[in-house]
Amino acid sequence: MNRIDEKLKQLKKEGKKALILYLTAGYPSLAATEKLVPELERAGADIIELGVPFSDPVADGVTIQRTSAAALASGTNLTKIFRTVSRIRKKSRVPIILMGYYNPILSYGLTDFVAECKKAGVDGLICADLPPDEAQELTRLTRAAEIGLIFLLAPTSTPERIKLVSQASYPFIYYVSVTGVTGVRKSLPNDIRTKITQIRRYTRKPICLGFGVSNASQAKEVLPFVDGVIVGSALLDCIEKAGKDYLGAAKKFTASLANVSS
Amino acid sequence: MHKGYFGKFGGRFVPETLVPALSEVEEAYNTIGRSQKFKAQLSGLLADYAGRPTPLYHAQNISRRLKFKLYLKREDLLHSGAHKINNTLGQALLAKMMGKTRVIAETGAGQHGVATAVACALLNLKCTIFMGKVDVERQKSNVYRMRLCGAEVIPVQSGSQTLKDAINEALRDWVTNIRSTYYLFGTAAGPHPFPTIVRDFQSVIGRETRKQILQKEGRLPDALVACVGGGSNSIGLFHSFRRDPVDFIGVEAAGMGIASGKHAATLSAGRPGVLHGTYSYLLQDKDGQIKIAHSVAAGLDYPGIGPEHSFYKENRRAKYVSVTDKEALSAFHLLSEVEGIIPALESSHSLAYLLKSKKLFAGKLVIMCLSGRGDKDLEEVLRVEQNPPHPPLSP
Numbered sequence: 001m002n003r004i005d006e007k008l009k010q011l012k013k014e015g016k017k018a019l020i021l022y023l024t025a026g027y028p029s030l031a032a033t034e035k036l037v038p039e040l041e042r043a044g045a046d047i048i049e050l051g052v053p054f055s056d057p058v059a060d061g062v063t064i065q066r067t068s069a070a071a072l073a074s075g076t077n078l079t080k081i082f083r084t085v086s087r088i089r090k091k092s093r094v095p096i097i098l099m100g101y102y103n104p105i106l107s108y109g110l111t112d113f114v115a116e117c118k119k120a121g122v123d124g125l126i127c128a129d130l131p132p133d134e135a136q137e138l139t140r141l142t143r144a145a146e147i148g149l150i151f152l153l154a155p156t157s158t159p160e161r162i163k164l165v166s167q168a169s170y171p172f173i174y175y176v177s178v179t180g181v182t183g184v185r186k187s188l189p190n191d192i193r194t195k196i197t198q199i200r201r202y203t204r205k206p207i208c209l210g211f212g213v214s215n216a217s218q219a220k221e222v223l224p225f226v227d228g229v230i231v232g233s234a235l236l237d238c239i240e241k242a243g244k245d246y247l248g249a250a251k252k253f254t255a256s257l258a259n260v261s262s
Numbered sequence: 263m264h265k266g267y268f269g270k271f272g273g274r275f276v277p278e279t280l281v282p283a284l285s286e287v288e289e290a291y292n293t294i295g296r297s298q299k300f301k302a303q304l305s306g307l308l309a310d311y312a313g314r315p316t317p318l319y320h321a322q323n324i325s326r327r328l329k330f331k332l333y334l335k336r337e338d339l340l341h342s343g344a345h346k347i348n349n350t351l352g353q354a355l356l357a358k359m360m361g362k363t364r365v366i367a368e369t370g371a372g373q374h375g376v377a378t379a380v381a382c383a384l385l386n387l388k389c390t391i392f393m394g395k396v397d398v399e400r401q402k403s404n405v406y407r408m409r410l411c412g413a414e415v416i417p418v419q420s421g422s423q424t425l426k427d428a429i430n431e432a433l434r435d436w437v438t439n440i441r442s443t444y445y446l447f448g449t450a451a452g453p454h455p456f457p458t459i460v461r462d463f464q465s466v467i468g469r470e471t472r473k474q475i476l477q478k479e480g481r482l483p484d485a486l487v488a489c490v491g492g493g494s495n496s497i498g499l500f501h502s503f504r505r506d507p508v509d510f511i512g513v514e515a516a517g518m519g520i521a522s523g524k525h526a527a528t529l530s531a532g533r534p535g536v537l538h539g540t541y542s543y544l545l546q547d548k549d550g551q552i553k554i555a556h557s558v559a560a561g562l563d564y565p566g567i568g569p570e571h572s573f574y575k576e577n578r579r580a581k582y583v584s585v586t587d588k589e590a591l592s593a594f595h596l597l598s599e600v601e602g603i604i605p606a607l608e609s610s611h612s613l614a615y616l617l618k619s620k621k622l623f624a625g626k627l628v629i630m631c632l633s634g635r636g637d638k639d640l641e642e643v644l645r646v647e648q649n650p651p652h653p654p655l656s657p
Contacts, residue, residue, distance in 0.1 A: 055551040056426060056537060058433040059277045065420055077549040102275055102536045107550025129275045129536065154279035156440055161281060179279055180438040 003095040003123040004148050005171035007046055008206045008227065018228025019044060019219075019261040020208055021235055021254060022099065024051040024067035026076030028239065028246065030084050036239075036250055041094040043251040044258020049126065049230065052081060052100030059101075059128040061183025063233035067240070078108050082120040089121035097124040097150065105138075114141040124148030124171070132168035139168065148172075155179050155195055159202070166203035172227065173199065175209045183233045185212040188222065196225045220260045231257060266454025269576060271569035274453040276539045279437050287444075288455040290360045295352075295459075300359065307351050308466065311384065312341045314348075318474035318629070323600040328616060330623040333483070334603070334632045335471050337495065344606060344634030345467060345495045346377035350446060352463035354381035357444035364388040364439065367446040368432045370397055370425035370491075371560030372404025373606075373634060374448030379413035387444075389413040392432045394424040397560060404638060422554045425564050429538050449492025450568035453539025457568050464498025471629060472502045479627060485509040488631040489611040490582065491526065491562035493571045495633035500580065510580035512571060513615045515557030519586055526555035527584040528567040529575050542569040558587035558646060559607035561634070587646075589614040594636060594643065606634035607642070 053068035151169040210230030242249030337345040369375030382389035421427035450460040488496035490512035517525035545553040545565035574580035593614035
């Protein structure tokens with residue numbers, strides 16, 4: 001069984017919610033990514049998303065724009081990310097999702113990309129600019145390899161889109177909590193509960209919420225309605241501020257969120 | 263054909279938040295945009311406000327040098343100085359009729375920004391223009407023009423601080439303000455339905471040209487020539503001739519030469535990929551990261567290209583060639599000297615191709631789209647010629 005699917009089912013059985021943390025691969029370095037993943041798992045992360053940096057990240061706010069640019073400047077690419085994941089796999093079984101944009105994947109070659117994901121131990125994929133309508137080929141390939149392909153829903157999604165996305169998305173649905181880009185926000189919109197209830201009418205798949213969730217109190221606010229929460233920019237901000245002690249800071253930040261989700 | 267595709271090119275590769283907004287634009291275009299009321303209003307604005315039809319001018323002096331008959335389609339005579347206004351009036355009117363209150367747009371050199379600001383002033387729409395910080399600094403007078411017309415100009419500090427980053431930032435704004443805002447895309451690229459909408463609004467160029475040449479010469483031309491950045495003036499000229507036995511030639515910017523790596527010749531030197539919502543030819547590195555384009559003509563300085571051009575390249579309906587900054591600058595001087603017409607640096611690329619390839623057209627009838635006027639480029643030309651990366655010119 002797919003590791004993400006397995007993890008979500010196990011958490012559900014235990015009455016817990018998933019804590020999903022996003023890191024830009026290669027930020028502050030690939031060696032750091034390799035150290036961070038198992039440490040975040042130990043501190044309470046259930047699933048890790050590794051951002052594949054892209055030169056033109058239209059769905060991302062300033063933090064991930066900055067970390068992506070830094071990762072690219074130091075030579076991060078898919079080949080090196082696969083190598084890093086393989087090394088992490090020697091120490092950890094934590095489910096790993098690659099999150100990014102379509103062009104680097106397309107440029108790598110879809111067939112080769114999925115094969116390398118399988119080989120390295122990647123469990124799922126989120127592509128911010130690839131709605132299911134354009135993903136037939138990638139859907140076929142990832143299904144055959146039992147790799148997750150997670151699609152997104154947004155506050156603007158119509159019933160027609162909810163139907164399509166929840167059918168296509170596996171093993172969970174990514175709900176984008178705000179109309180906007182990734183990044184830390186002071187408060188979350190108040191229509192989240194209504195929208196999640198609407199989506200649940202169309203699907204029994206787990207729904208995890210991301211974009212804008214920055215701290216434990218915000219996580220606590222939304223967790224009653226969803227199956228998991230995704231935090232990225234706030235963690236990266238914390239890593240950036242900590243400088244040399246990024247590992248300790250990231251662990252502490254993760255633990256504060258893990259308290260609320262379990 | 264799959265929806266929003268030209269052969270295998272095109273599509274709608276965007277974050278999910280934008281999908282319903284693009285569907286809304288598509289539906290509005292198919293209903294409001296095709297209504298008699300809309301068409302009547304738009305053609306009124308094009309005639310009385312923008313100055314259509316534009317002349318099709320037989321440029322005799324330059325024709326004598328070229329040894330073939332060259333007509334210029336004078337889009338440079340339009341209000342705000344370029345073909346861009348054909349599209350901005352159409353889309354701003356559509357936004358207005360959709361009940362949108364705010365319009366955003368990207369701009370490189372500022373031509374699309376000015377044309378958008380002008381249309382929004384006319385139609386009383388709130389207007390925000392995203393422009394790379396580097397471009398804001400090198401196109402000060404266009405920034406002032408936009409502000410004079412009431413637009414807010416936001417200098418974009420991310421990435422390379424040029425056109426592609428202005429588009430990124432406009433898309434980020436659109437995702438954020440999706441319910442109130444219309445994104446007025448400037449070229450025949452981007453996610454479906456923009457390549458079709460922009461082409462349709464620009465195809466007024468070709469429709470007029472076809473009628474005018476039949477009137478003047480009693481026959482169709484042998485070839486149509488236009489510059490290609492994102493590709494809107496060229497696709498606008500070509501579209502009405504697509505079933506005719508007429509050659510299409512798109513001229514890309516080779517910048518400092520394709521071998522130098524500093525160019526914007528997407529079709530000549532790129533490979534297909536996805537950027538800004540569409541699958542088309544792109545300038546990208548081996549990892550699929552987007553490369554920065556270069557051209558002396560800011561309007562050609564884009565690492566992507568409209569998907570219909572990629573389709574025309576693959577099915578060979580059109581031929582795509584390129585000329586360097588230096589060749590374009592020579593053509594800029596020549597047209598000014600012999601015809602008294604100062605062309606935009608973008609349009610100068612088309613003429614530069616005709617000059618260097620004149621033997622191919624001996625005795626033929628050729629129409630070139632003079633997409634814009636060169637007033638906006640004077641500072642840039644002076645700057646380039648005073649600090650030459652190229653030797654001084656003697657045309």
